[in-house]
Amino acid sequence: MKETATKILDVGQELIQTRGYTAMSFQDIAVQVGIKKPSVIHHFSSKADLGVAIIQRYRDTFASQLEAIKNDPEKTSWEALEFYFSPYLHFASTPDTVCLCGALAGEVPALPEKMRAEVKQFMEDHQRWLEVILRTGRKNGELNFKETPARLSRMLFNTLQGTLLVKRSTDDLSQLKDVIKVIMHMLK
Template identity: 30%
Template sequence: MDTKSQAIETGKALLQLKGFNGFSFQDIADELGIRKASLHYHFSSKEELGLALIADYEDAFSQWCKTVEDLDPMDQLEKFCLIFYRISQDNLKICPTGVFCSDYNTLPISMQKRLGQFHKIQSKWLEKTITAARKNNDVIKTLSPKELATMIIANAQGSLQLARMHETSALAKNSVANLLKLLKS
């Protein structure tokens, strides 16, 4: 793996453990055993690194969507919720979107905009999947697909925060499992 890819992977791990404002280029350089100046060859600023992190998460989500596209819509929703449980199983990390949201007011405008675009991508995927699940009468109809998508994301993100605070990934697992029960019609 090249230095740029290693820096992105290290940045992702630090982001999910410490938050965007909780790590520096020096932290990444120390983890990789390189000089900080070497990182500036690939990223002119932390903002540029942040944009690369968001782009990497967008790509990963797009790839994940392809892996579940042939599943039943309700199975797709379950798999989506399981993403968050798996994140919590890895040292009680927080979902990158949730981390960036915690730091949102201190992020550069370019990162805020890119994060908003990524959130729209996830929300639109959820809305489409919820609509498809409704055609099978699998999901409640008391809330709109947009409202349900927001509820799913908020619950999943919040469950990761609480799992970290209580030091147990089981909290995230139980929270998303209970959410799925509430969604079923």
């Protein structure tokens, strides 16, 4: 049986990814977890605290995945890229869901200050990891591109985030696959 706090984080994250932080309420979370609103607040004393906890948990799991890939010398750059793209492909099959950082980025002005710093770090984590893959891939001779790894990684990261964003309104789920295909092709 999952602990209540973990359930709250799970439900909260899902709600942010589908409806956004502002539209996520303690009440919604309480209903989905099966408890009452004040009990949610008992675990996370404010909405901002809950938001920060959700981002931090996500960042932690992301960081550990990064380490696992980094320390596996058998992984090729292409496999690392595929791993990086896999969650995006997952979003391609769920019309209204979006990467956590993308959902939060769209709401930055409405976010409590505590959360903004986390979101910023979050974006930088993502972009920098892609940068590392690109740099080592080119050094190994596996990947081929003209731009600097920093600039290209920023651009590709932005493209992925933008595709997720646009997907929400157009419901054109095939775009994500197309975009990833084009990116892969560009790097050969």
